[in-house]
Amino acid sequence: MPAISFQSVSKNYPSPRGPKGTTFAALDGVRFDIEEGEFFGLLGPNGAGKTTLISILAGLTRASAGQVKVLGSDVQVDYAQARKKLGVVPQELVFDPFFNVREALRIQSGYFGIKNNDDWIDELLDSLGLTDKVDANMRQLSGGMKRRVLVAQALVHKPPVIVLDEPTAGVDVELRQTLWHFVAKLNKQGHTVLLTTHYLEEAEALCGRIAMLKSGRVVALERTSELLKAASSHVLRLKLDGELPAALAAKARVTGRFVQFPTHNAEEIESYLAAIRQAGLFAEDVEISKADLEDVFLAVMGQQA
Numbered sequence: 001m002p003a004i005s006f007q008s009v010s011k012n013y014p015s016p017r018g019p020k021g022t023t024f025a026a027l028d029g030v031r032f033d034i035e036e037g038e039f040f041g042l043l044g045p046n047g048a049g050k051t052t053l054i055s056i057l058a059g060l061t062r063a064s065a066g067q068v069k070v071l072g073s074d075v076q077v078d079y080a081q082a083r084k085k086l087g088v089v090p091q092e093l094v095f096d097p098f099f100n101v102r103e104a105l106r107i108q109s110g111y112f113g114i115k116n117n118d119d120w121i122d123e124l125l126d127s128l129g130l131t132d133k134v135d136a137n138m139r140q141l142s143g144g145m146k147r148r149v150l151v152a153q154a155l156v157h158k159p160p161v162i163v164l165d166e167p168t169a170g171v172d173v174e175l176r177q178t179l180w181h182f183v184a185k186l187n188k189q190g191h192t193v194l195l196t197t198h199y200l201e202e203a204e205a206l207c208g209r210i211a212m213l214k215s216g217r218v219v220a221l222e223r224t225s226e227l228l229k230a231a232s233s234h235v236l237r238l239k240l241d242g243e244l245p246a247a248l249a250a251k252a253r254v255t256g257r258f259v260q261f262p263t264h265n266a267e268e269i270e271s272y273l274a275a276i277r278q279a280g281l282f283a284e285d286v287e288i289s290k291a292d293l294e295d296v297f298l299a300v301m302g303q304q305a
Contacts (some may be wrong), residue, residue, distance in 0.1 A: 001036070001071060001072050002034060002035055002036070002069070002071075003034050003035060003036045003037075003070070003071055003161050003192035004033065004034040004057065004068070004069070004070055004161060004185075004192070004194060005033045005034075005067075005068065005069040006030050006031055006032055006033070006053070006057075006066070006068055007031060007066050007067040007068070007069075007223070008029050008030070008031050008065065008066040008067070009027055009029070009030040009031070009053065009056060009063050009065070009066035009068060009305065010025060010027050010028055010029055010030070010063065010064050010066055010216075011025070011027040011049075011052050011056065011061065011063055011064050011216075012024065012025050012026070012064045013026055013210065015080045018290055025216050026049050026071035027049045027052055027053060027056075027216040028215075028216040028217050029066070029201065029217070030049070030053060030066070030213070030216070030218055031066075031188060031219070031293070032134070032211055032218060032221055034192060034194060034209075035192075036071075036160075036190070036192055037187070037191075037192055038192055038193070038209060039184075039187050039188055039192075039195070039206055039207050039208050040064075040192075040193065040194050040195070040207060040208070040209050040210070040211070041195050041196075041197070041203040041207030041209070041210040041211070041224070042194060042195065042196045042210075042211050042213065043196070043197070043200070043203060043210060043212045043213070043269045043297060044052075044212055044213035044214055045214065045259065045301060047215075048213040048214050048215065048216070049213050049215075049216040050165075050196045050213055051091065051165065051185065051196075052216075053213070054088070054163060054165050054194075054196065056075065057067055057070070057075060057086070057088075057163065057194075058075075058083075058086065058088045058295065059075050059076070059079050059082065059083060062076065063076075065143070066130075069082070070082040070085045070086050070161055071085045072183050073085060073163065079157055082295045084112060084157065084159070085159055085160055085161055086159050086161050086163060087154035087155050087157065087159035087161070087162045087163065087164065087234045088154055088165065089151050089154045089162075089164045089167050090150065090165055091149050091165050091166045091169065093143060093146045093147065093150070094150070095138045095146055095150075096138060097137070097138055097139045098137075099137070099138060100134070100135050100136055100137050100138070101125070101130060101134050101135070101136055101138065101141075101149055101152075102121065102125075102134045102135065104138060104149060104153065105121045105124070105125075105149075105152055105153060105156050106118075106121070108156050108157075108182050109121075109156050109157060111157075112156075112157040114156070114157055117156070119137055120156070120158065121152075121156065124152040124155060124156065124279070125152065125212070127150040127178075127182045128151055128152055128178060128179070128182060129148065129174075129175075129178050130145070130148050130149065130152065133145055139287070140283045143171070144171045144172055144175045147167070147171055147175065148175065148178075148179075151164075151167065151182075153180060155186075159191075160191060160192060161191070161192045162183070162186065162191055162192065162193045162194070163193075163194045164183070164193065164194070164195045164196070164197075165181060165196050166196055166197060166198065166287070167179060167195070167197075168197065168199060168202065169198070176202075179305065180202070180206065181279040183206075184206065186194045195207060198295055200292070200293045200294045201292070201293070201294075203224075203293060204224060204228075204292060204293035208224060209221075209222065209223050209224065209225060210222065210223075210224050210227060210293075212300055213303075214300075214301055215280050219300055219301075220300045224293070227293065227296045228237070228290070228291065228292070228293065228296060230296070234262075234263050234264070234288050234289065234290060234291065235262055235288070235289060235290070235291050235292075236260065236261045236262060236263050236268075236269050236272055236273075236286070236287075236288055237258065237259070237260045237285075237286070237287050237288075237289060237297060238258075238276075238283040238284065238285060238286045238287070239257045239258060239259070239283070239284040240257060240259050240276070240281050240282075240284075241281070241282070242279075242281050242295075244259065244276075244279065244281070245250075245275070245279050247275075248272070248275055248276070248279070253298065262295065262297075263288070273286075
């Protein structure tokens, strides 16, 4: 039995621009399963449908068509059972300003009928670096600390399936390391993890399998290692001052002074460097490395444009 099963899921909204009665598809026949114990990545550009899919999974939005199950429980027909099996960390910082951290976690436990679980709450607080904030009011916490509390709230009922929707957006390096260490430990213990993120290096390091969404459709679904194998064998990275000629710029990925070209052999590498010299530019910090998930992502999205 899959941990999560998306079966031909579609979601239509009224079109804000078209004639009255017309709709646009936020999701269009999304179909894939996530097996128990997987660490699964869901990637896509803004507006691809990731959050809509997570909202349907969490029971916050109804699908226009299709079916979603969590460990066999339909999220619409059997909502209470599906929700008990699921822990969701949302993108938004949502919190109750009237309680301290421990009270917030006890109240969250009560929603699932759980009492006297202070030992587990203490373990969560310790694992997420919140022990010294246990008596602090939620209003007094920084954004990063509020994010940690959201993670603890999602896990307080020990769900077998954990959904992390952009959990490290706007947080510091220390929290990222703390969070990923703890979540990786839970995954090794058998918990299924579904992660959406814009930090592709995180997805590459953590996720065993990845689905990519574009315009509400699945455009790639494969093991991370296979996606990387399908990319260009290597990339040429360097620093440049000045603008590339149009012919070179069309083949490059440019981030500030950093420029990257896809390459397959030494001849291509030399041709790029020669063209840069002919343009009167000086290359610094030249290196050749294997393609990463960001290269794969951009290639897939480019193919589907």
